[in-house]
Amino acid sequence: MSPMGFQPEEPLPCPAFTNRTPESTLKDEEWKHRSPYTMQTEAELGPIKWRGKCLCGKVTYALKREKPLNAKYCHCRGCQVAHGAPLQWAVIFHKNDMSFINGSSGLVFYSSTHQSQEYGLPTKVYCENCRTPIMDEGRNVCLIFPQLMELEGSSDEQRQKREPLKPTYVSAMVHCVGFTDSSCSCHIFYETRTTDIPDGLPKWRGMENASDRLDDQGNQIDSPSR
Ligand SMILES: [Zn+2]
Ligand SMILES: [Zn+2]
Structure with a gap:
């Protein structure tokens, strides 16, 4: 039952509430041996560009790529409720660019799709x-929340360092757990925003390229440019 790659003196990392029934097999836990959960040394991962840490510090991770595949602000109700926040800022990295320092240990999951705490994609991951x-x-990417990234320096310097993580016009389409490779996105589900964000970035009523384009005040733009 002890998969390779973990310290023998440690019990098998056991995220609470996952599908560890007596019938669990190693195949069920194969995901623990894939990125970003497989244990890797920093040398194995490669030069580290970002480090992230949860509030209590028990969950830490490293990223080896500076620029995310994409970044977006999502104003959907699901993100608002799940985060207790006006919106979700997420950056998208390929799984192979990310590594949890303690593997799957200390993580719990919730899949709103499956309404389950068992590990199954897509899923939300928590400390x-x-x-x-x-x-x-x-399936292929992780949507990471940049607020967890550890940065040094003054507040201004930290803001500056976060610039590569901000949404830009060159990006791909993402919402929460979905991913396609066309078009660009900055604000999505802007119709359910809690406040206007007059930053001039593209805004969509709902899903990108599948809903109306809105302006900063939420008015429909008649002829979508995309
Ligand atoms: Zn924590
Ligand atoms: Zn959302």
Whole structure:
């Protein structure tokens, strides 16, 4: 029952509430041996560009790529409720670019799609101890929340360092757990925003390229440019 890659003196990392029934097989837990959960040394992962940490510090991760595949602000009700926040800011990295320092240990999951705490994609990932939202995991990518990234310097310097993580016009389409490779997105589900964000970035009523384009005040733009 002890898969390779973990310290023998440690019990098998056991996220609470996952599908560890007596019938569990190693195949059921194969995901623990894939990125971003497989244990890797920093040398194995490669030069580290970002580090993230939950509120209590028990969950830490490293990223080896500076620029995310995409970044977006999602104003959908699901993100608002799940985060207790006016919107969700997420950056998308390929799973192979990410590594949890303690593997799957100390993580818990919730899949709103499956309405289950068992591990199954897509899923939301939290710290088992402090319940900080760590990321939303899809099939190939992780949607990570930049607020967890550890930065040094003054507030201004930290803001500056976060610039590569902000949504830009060159991006791909993402919402929560979905992912396609066309078009660009900055604000999605802007119709349910809690406040206007007059940043001039593209805004969509709902899903990108599948809903109306809105302006900063939420008025429909008659002839979508995309
Ligand atoms: Zn924590
Ligand atoms: Zn959302």
